[in-house]
Structures are given as structure tokens and as C-alpha cells.
Amino acid sequence: MLQGFRDFIMKGNVVDLAVAVVIGAAFSSVVNAMVKNVLMPFIAGLVGSPNFDEFARWNFNGNMVEFGVLLTAVVNFLLIAAAIYFVIVMPMNKLIALRDRKLGIGKQTEEAPVDPQVALLTEIRDSLKVRS
Template identity: 65%
Template sequence: MLNGFKEFIMKGNVVDLAVAVIMGAAFSAVVTALVQNVLMPLISLIAGQPNFDSFLVFGPVKIGVFLTAAVNFLIIASTIYFVIVMPMNHLIERRNRKLGIKEEADGETVDPQIALLTEIRDSLQARQN
């Protein structure tokens, strides 16, 4: 019973997921600090307030709080995209070009060795027929 548990815990997927969750939590603090201490004060210079919480208050309904959360989400999403996703895509593209890995029209990458093996297989099948 313990061996099965040990095998489950030591699988690459579980360890990778655990590392991703920990890194996400650590990175969340960085992004939150950036949004709250850098970007929202810049927005407050434009809008006059550091958040929209006091905008559109109708009794217990506080639409401004939702607007603040939506703006925070958009800022966080754009920050992650422009600071992490775009540079990583660029680095992956550079690495693939260096290794000779091409991307097909459907977005899948094709390893040159696999392409060559597929071509050899198809050629052998054509000879047999």
C-alpha cells in the first residue's frame, strides 16, 4: 500500500504540478505587489482615486468594487502575458529555429528526426505496394 503511494507521489506529473502551484503562489505575490503598488497608483493619477470602489454605489449594490476587481484582473492578465508569455514564446521559437524544429500550419511542432522517419516509412510502404 505504501509502495503504491510512493510511486504516485514520485511520478513526474505530481511533482511538476506541486512545483507549479508553489511557483504560482510565489509569483502571485509579485504580481499583486506590482498591481497594487505600481499600476493602480498610476491609474489613480488618471482617475483620481486608487480604486473604483466608491463609484456606482446603489445602496448595498457596489458596482465599483466589481470594476476594481475587473481592472485588477485585466492588469494581472496583461502583465503575465507581456512579461512571461510573450518572452517565453520568443525564447521557444528561437530554440526551435536553432534546433531545426518547424511548426506546421495546425500549430504542432515537428521534430526533424520524426519527419525524416515518417518520410522513410512512407517510402518503404510505397516500395512494398
């Protein structure tokens, strides 16, 4: 029983996932700091407020409907996604493309495998064209 548990824990996927979670947790503070201290002040300069919490509030039968809070969460999500894309993903893709070019690795186009029946029919068609 313990041997099976040890084998499960030591699988590459579980270890990779654990490392990814730890790195993700550490990286989230970097992204949050960038959004909070760089991007949100920029948005506040454009809009006049660092969030939209007060933007749309309605009193509906004694209950407060706060659409602005949802809008703030959506904007924060989009800012975090943009920060990750432009600061991490784009430069990494460029580095990978540069490395691949340096190593001579290119996108190789593979010909789609031809169905034997299609190949035979094409050959028959071509031979019939020659006879006519």
C-alpha cells in the first residue's frame, strides 16, 4: 500500500504540478505588484479612480446591487492577463523563435498522409487522361 503511494507521489506529473503551484504562488506576488503599483495608477490617471466600485450602484428593493465591483474584478483580470502576456509570454516566444532559428529548427510542413484508395483513384484518373 505504501509502495503504491510512493510511486504515485514520485511520478513526474505530480512533482511537476507541485513545482508549478509553488512557482505560480511566488510569481503571483510579482504580477499583483505590477498591476497594483504600475497599471492601476495609470488607469486611475485616465479614469480618475483606481477602481470602479462606485461606478454603478443601485438600490433594488433595499438590496444594494454593485455592478462596479464586478467591473473592477473584470478589469483587474484583464490587466493581469495582459501583464502576463506582454511581460512573460511574448518575450518567451521571441526567445524560443530566436533559439530555433539559431539551431536551424524550423516549422516543418508535413504532407498529409494520402489514403491508399485516393492515391489509386488519382492514378487511374491520370492514366485515363493520357489515353484520351
